[in-house]
Amino acid sequence: MLEIGKVERYIHEKLKNEKLHFVLLDPDDVPPGTAGKIAEMSEEIGVDAIMVGGSTGAEGEVLDGVVKAIKESSGLPVILFPGSHGGISKYADAIFFMSLLNSRNPFFITGSQALGAFTVKRYGIEPIPMAYLIIEPGETVGWVGDAKPIPRHKPKIAAAYALAGQYLGMRLVYLEAGSGAPQPVPPEMIALVKRVIDVPLIVGGGIRTKEQARQAVEAGADIIVTGTAIEKAGSIEKAKEKLEELNSGVKG
Ligand SMILES: CC(C)=CCC/C(C)=C/CC/C(C)=C/CC/C(C)=C/COP(=O)(O)OP(=O)(O)O
Ligand SMILES: O=P(O)(O)OC[C@@H](O)CO
Numbered sequence: 001m002l003e004i005g006k007v008e009r010y011i012h013e014k015l016k017n018e019k020l021h022f023v024l025l026d027p028d029d030v031p032p033g034t035a036g037k038i039a040e041m042s043e044e045i046g047v048d049a050i051m052v053g054g055s056t057g058a059e060g061e062v063l064d065g066v067v068k069a070i071k072e073s074s075g076l077p078v079i080l081f082p083g084s085h086g087g088i089s090k091y092a093d094a095i096f097f098m099s100l101l102n103s104r105n106p107f108f109i110t111g112s113q114a115l116g117a118f119t120v121k122r123y124g125i126e127p128i129p130m131a132y133l134i135i136e137p138g139e140t141v142g143w144v145g146d147a148k149p150i151p152r153h154k155p156k157i158a159a160a161y162a163l164a165g166q167y168l169g170m171r172l173v174y175l176e177a178g179s180g181a182p183q184p185v186p187p188e189m190i191a192l193v194k195r196v197i198d199v200p201l202i203v204g205g206g207i208r209t210k211e212q213a214r215q216a217v218e219a220g221a222d223i224i225v226t227g228t229a230i231e232k233a234g235s236i237e238k239a240k241e242k243l244e245e246l247n248s249g250v251k252g
C-alpha cells in the first residue's frame with residue numbers, strides 16, 4: 001500500500017503552524033565544505049529543509065559530496081531537486097519527483113522520470129510528486145527544460161496548470177520564476193493559484209529580500225525557496241545575515 005513518507009509528513013506537520021523556508025544549494029556552484037556550513041547555519045536559524053540540485057552539472061560525485069556534507073553537518077531533511085534523472089543521490093532523504101508540466105518536451109514531463117524511477121526505488125529515496133511550473137522569465141531552467149513559460153500577467157494559466165497537476169495526483173505545486181530571476185513570481189499569480197488548489201504551494205526564483213519573501217507568503221505561498229541570494233552573498237558571514245533576513249521574512 002502507498003504510504004506518505006517521512007519528509008512529506010514533516011512538511012505537512014510543520015505547515016499546520018508556520019510557513020516554511022527551504023534553502024536550495026546547487027552542487028555546481030557550492031563546494032561540499034561551504035554547503036555543510038550553510039546547512040548548519042540554516043538549521044540554527046530555523047530553515048526547514050535543504051534542497052539540492054541544479055540544471056547543469058549537479059550529478060555524480062559532485063552531487064554525492066554535497067549531499068553527504070549537508071547530512072553530516074545538519075539534521076535537516078535533504079530533498080533532491082533534480083534537473084534530470086542524473087540528479088539522484090543515494091545519500092538524500094527525499095526527491096521532488098517533479099514533472100515540468102509546461103514543457104514542450106515530453107522528456108521533462110515523463111521521460112526523465114521514467115529513467116530515474118528505478119534508481120529512486122533502489123536507493124529507497126522518498127519520492128514526493130510535484131507539479132513544476134515555469135513562470136516568465138524562467139532563466140536557465142526555463143531554457144534547459146524547454147518550457148513555454150507562463151506569462152507573468154496571466155495568473156489564470158498558472159492556476160489551470162496547478163489544478164491540473166493536483167488532479168493528476170501531484171501533492172505539491174511549485175511556481176518557478178527561474179534561479180536568479182530579476183523579479184520573483186508576481187503576488188497576484190501566487191494568490192490565484194493558492195485560491196484554486198488544496199495542496200501546498202512552493203514559490204521560488206528571484207527572492208532576494210525579506211520584503212519579497214514576506215510578500216510571497218502574504219500572497220499565499222506555503223513554502224519559499226531561496227538559493228542565489230545566499231550562494232552569492234560573498235562570504236559565510238554575509239550568507240548567515242542573508243539567511244536570517246530571508247528566514248525572518250518567511251516566518252513573519
Ligand atoms: C524526477 C526526475 C527523476 C526528474 C525530473 C527532471 C525534471 C522534470 C526537471 C525539470 C527541468 C529542470 C532542468 C529542472 C532544474 C531544477 C533546478 C535544480 C533549478 C535550479 O537550478 P539552477 O540554479 O537554475 O541551476 P543552474 O545554477 O544550473 O542554472
Ligand atoms: O536561486 P533563486 O533565485 O533563489 O531561486 C531558487 C529556486 O526557485 C530556483 O530553482
Ligand SMILES: [Mg+2]
Pocket residue numbers: 026029054179227
Ligand atoms: Mg543555481
